[in-house]
Amino acid sequence: xxxxxxxxxxxxxxxxxxxxxxxxxxxxxxxxxxxxxxxxxxxxxxxxxxxxxxxxxxxxxxxxxxxxxxxxxxxxxxxxxxxxxxxxxxxxxxxxxxxxxxxxxxxxxxxxxxxxxxxxxxxxxxxxxxxxxxxxxxxxxxxxxxxxxxxxxxxxxxxxxxxxxxxxxxxxxxxxxxxxxxxxxxxxxxxxxxxxxxxxxxxxxxxxxxxxxxxxxxxxxxxxxxxxxxxxxxxxxxxxxxxxxxxxxxxxxxxxxxxxxxxxxxxxxxxxxxxxxxxxxxxxxxxxxxxxxxxxxxxxxxxxxxxxxxxxxxxxxxxxx
Amino acid sequence: xxxxxxxxxxxxxxxxxxxxxxxxxxxxxxxxxxxxxxxxxxxxxxxxxxxxxxxxxxxxxxxxxxxxxxxxxxxxxxxxxxxxxxxxxxxxxxxxxxxxxxxxxxxxxxxxxxxxxxxxxxxxxxxxxxxxxxxxxxxxxxxxxxxxxxxxxxxxxxxxxxxxxxxxxxxxxxxxxxxxxxxxxxxxxxxxxxxxxxxxxxxxxxxxxxxxxxxxxxxxxxxxxxxxxxxxxxxxxxxxxxxxxxxxxxxxxxxxxxxxxxxxxxxxxxxxxxxxxxxxxxxxxxxxxxx
Numbered sequence: 001x002x003x004x005x006x007x008x009x010x011x012x013x014x015x016x017x018x019x020x021x022x023x024x025x026x027x028x029x030x031x032x033x034x035x036x037x038x039x040x041x042x043x044x045x046x047x048x049x050x051x052x053x054x055x056x057x058x059x060x061x062x063x064x065x066x067x068x069x070x071x072x073x074x075x076x077x078x079x080x081x082x083x084x085x086x087x088x089x090x091x092x093x094x095x096x097x098x099x100x101x102x103x104x105x106x107x108x109x110x111x112x113x114x115x116x117x118x119x120x121x122x123x124x125x126x127x128x129x130x131x132x133x134x135x136x137x138x139x140x141x142x143x144x145x146x147x148x149x150x151x152x153x154x155x156x157x158x159x160x161x162x163x164x165x166x167x168x169x170x171x172x173x174x175x176x177x178x179x180x181x182x183x184x185x186x187x188x189x190x191x192x193x194x195x196x197x198x199x200x201x202x203x204x205x206x207x208x209x210x211x212x213x214x215x216x217x218x219x220x221x222x223x224x225x226x227x228x229x230x231x232x233x234x235x236x237x238x239x240x241x242x243x244x245x246x247x248x249x250x251x252x253x254x255x256x257x258x259x260x261x262x263x264x265x266x267x268x269x270x271x272x273x274x275x276x277x278x279x280x281x282x283x284x285x286x287x288x289x290x291x292x293x294x295x296x297x298x299x300x301x302x303x304x305x306x307x308x309x310x311x312x313x314x315x316x317x318x319x320x321x
Numbered sequence: 322x323x324x325x326x327x328x329x330x331x332x333x334x335x336x337x338x339x340x341x342x343x344x345x346x347x348x349x350x351x352x353x354x355x356x357x358x359x360x361x362x363x364x365x366x367x368x369x370x371x372x373x374x375x376x377x378x379x380x381x382x383x384x385x386x387x388x389x390x391x392x393x394x395x396x397x398x399x400x401x402x403x404x405x406x407x408x409x410x411x412x413x414x415x416x417x418x419x420x421x422x423x424x425x426x427x428x429x430x431x432x433x434x435x436x437x438x439x440x441x442x443x444x445x446x447x448x449x450x451x452x453x454x455x456x457x458x459x460x461x462x463x464x465x466x467x468x469x470x471x472x473x474x475x476x477x478x479x480x481x482x483x484x485x486x487x488x489x490x491x492x493x494x495x496x497x498x499x500x501x502x503x504x505x506x507x508x509x510x511x512x513x514x515x516x517x518x519x520x521x522x523x524x525x526x527x528x529x530x531x532x533x534x535x536x537x538x539x540x541x542x543x544x545x546x547x548x549x550x551x552x553x554x555x556x557x558x559x560x561x562x563x564x565x566x567x568x569x570x571x572x573x574x575x576x577x578x579x580x581x582x583x584x585x586x587x588x589x590x591x592x593x594x595x596x597x598x599x600x601x602x603x604x605x606x607x608x609x610x611x612x
Contacts, residue, residue, distance in 0.1 A: 145586035
């Protein structure tokens, strides 16, 4: 277990390093950042000077070295637009994105698992078919469009929910979050639900597939014969074993939610880091894009690592090599 | 021979599977719309000469103020929403299909190389695939598009860059299995070159699982393209796909002008739903173990 952990940690570092190279190369070969900082009417001399100050006149490998040492120190440079450290800008907006992702994940899980267990345990029943058709529709929907239609019906026509913003923000355990206030909850429901649709459908389908596989096993019949209630068998014996593939997907879905939060935040004007990323792409605000990508890459490798470790707890048959 | 038996069996089951039939019908309807739709609508929505600004923001025909010339209403430039949806579907479908084809060809090639030759080629291709798979496709595509700028060619590159992995992994797995089989050994003993063995003997035997992957991927790509275009880093404004139409509709949604965004979205939904219905059916047929 210890050797496994160390190997995975080294792997994580390699992946992050690879990402840093790719991000650096993409940023270097697409457009010249010097034009983001000099005024439009700058003379050639001024442009050359700016290039020198930014270090863009040096060899590529030296530039990468500077870039990498900046990354390691958490120094990503100033945002071209806000003239503030790009890292702080992203970090400020991280809680807003995370609270939306977490609420979306909770909505998806709470709805998907019971529905998936039902559909898997009762295949062929009309309700199961309805659930499955619904979930197939769920993976076929463009998430952003669902959000827009929810805004149209529930915010514009009926005015039940607000269409944008984060609401009042309270502090819980030192973290500023809108989950601490009623108005915050009122604001988060629509965007979080919008974000959860795709994940809900996928988790549901995975749970159902796992359940169908598991219900055929002998230990299920045995537990039933032993006198365990039907419900107890389904959730105690069945779900636990059906969950293994679901856990893998869970991690990937968490990543997808963070990625798709960029769109959901844009629609609902949610002040998270996803919206900042999209705004920064429009404004070619390179330092902010770099911070976002590196931070998200870090989050992803950590999630993947935790999933791998979690495996061994859920299914003791899986031994790490 | 085996292929023909399989095809007959699939055709047999297809006739008894309601969702497979509905999926096919939906897709045929979409195909019909893409093929002959433009000749059925009076307006070419991208010919500025045919647009009339006085007709802007007309509601669909069944609402008060609707104009029978514009069945689904018009947008801000007096563009017929139905015509825009038909032309947009063409672009969305074209991107989804071409990107899938490109991914399939490149991914299959790399998978064959990795599985057949092994060694460092295999290690390199599979490590890249591993790294890539730990990031959501949408995010990679978004990042690439933000670096490349808008354009249909750039979308194809970005989607292919995220799409090849799944083929490479699937094909590699099957190739590893096939490589050990007698017929490959026999071909090698007979003195065939590697290229001939791969192309004529291994490739035909590793293609079946790709059918399902490719079917579902067309739908995924249509959704990703729509998201990118919605964010403004997808297709250029001169070639609006369904996603870009929805984006244009978003700007006026708050004024209650819902028809410019509702219909393009329904179109995406129908298209992808049809694809997924068919994909589900094919998965059950081609992987009987999962039935």
